[in-house]
Amino acid sequence: MSFFGSLAVASSGMQAQRLRLDIISSNIANANTVTTPEGGPYKRKDVVFESEKFSKYLVGVKVAYVVRDDTPPKLVYDPKNPLADTKGYVAYPNINPVVEMVNLLDATNSYQANISAFNAAKQMAQSIIGVLNV
Template sequence: MSLFNIFNVSGSAMSAQAQRLNTVASNLANADSAASSSGQVYRPKQVVFSAVPVNGVDATGVKVLQVVEDQSAPKMVYDPKHPLADDKGYVAMPNVNPVEEMVNMLSATRAYQSNVDTMNAAKTLLLKTLTIGQ
């Protein structure tokens, strides 16, 4: 694989991890919201990745295949004073686990940083290769 393909592979991974970070941030921001802007309970989202060939060579990158919503039933919390409570006093809340989301965020951040380090190492190698002839 050429050193130039490293930039394409790492760039595709950085783009996918950035979208993963945005999804995690959205999940965390809505963890305690009883209703979304549409009036429905917020459904946590997860990013699904897919391997893709890069520039028709033997390198493989990554792209976001889809963003899926959690289809499980919302968490029911007893709070009869809440304005959105049903006739039994329960409020439907999103199934967002902040601990899992923070772990997901750390994982995405580390993967993003690893790709930045890979690109920097490739850049350094290319620059050193250029100075060999001097």
Template sequence: MGFFDGYNVATSGMSAQRTRINVVSANIANAQTTNTIDGGPYKKQDVVFEEILLNKAQKANNNDIEQSNNKNTPAELRGVGVKSIVQNDAEPIMRFEPAHPDANEDGYVAYPNINPVIEMVNLIEAQRSYEANIAAFNTHKNIDTKTLDILKA
């Protein structure tokens, strides 16, 4: 394990959670958006994470199965990344509001199928995960600082 590996893992987690926080915030902000550029109500978005190799030099031409069976091969450093941001295809919520400018001919308005309470829980979860990665980063920094102090003495 390299000197900066712990930092790399923690920062990959922080970057992924920052993306999640941005997407969830956009969902909350657009929970009442009934008309978008594409037409129709805003569609909720979700972040899909994936495991990534942080050691790119070792990634080329490696076979994970062969590596997992060989006990002499060092484990590769893995982190988390954003695989994609996907739109939720849930049906919109129809509300009877005939005076609304986006009402259809029957007087119903299509609202995004976004529950603000669930989105707030997702936001808090992402924030806590971000904070946990900060704590891991700081712990690694403190360990390195103590190690350097011992080596200086």
């Protein structure tokens, strides 16, 4: 097992969590987007992680794919809105800002944990190099 393996595992975690942060940010930014090029309101997205084997002992993580949440949109009664249906309802995205903020905090904490692991492995490698240079 090498120090580079530890760096690769931590780096894979940072990359996966960065994409997760991007997706969560997109969800928050589009929480009130009622029209999209595809038609209808913005659909919440989420990432699916899968393990990524680096060696016999080292397993990192990667984003397998981004999924669209097909939960029905929230219907808000607003008959004066030009986008209202015949019953006066406007379809809003299926996004709960509180849930997205909790997910954002979780992704941020996971990203920070991977940074800590990366820095610890880097410091260990630098210590070994220092010992070998003596």
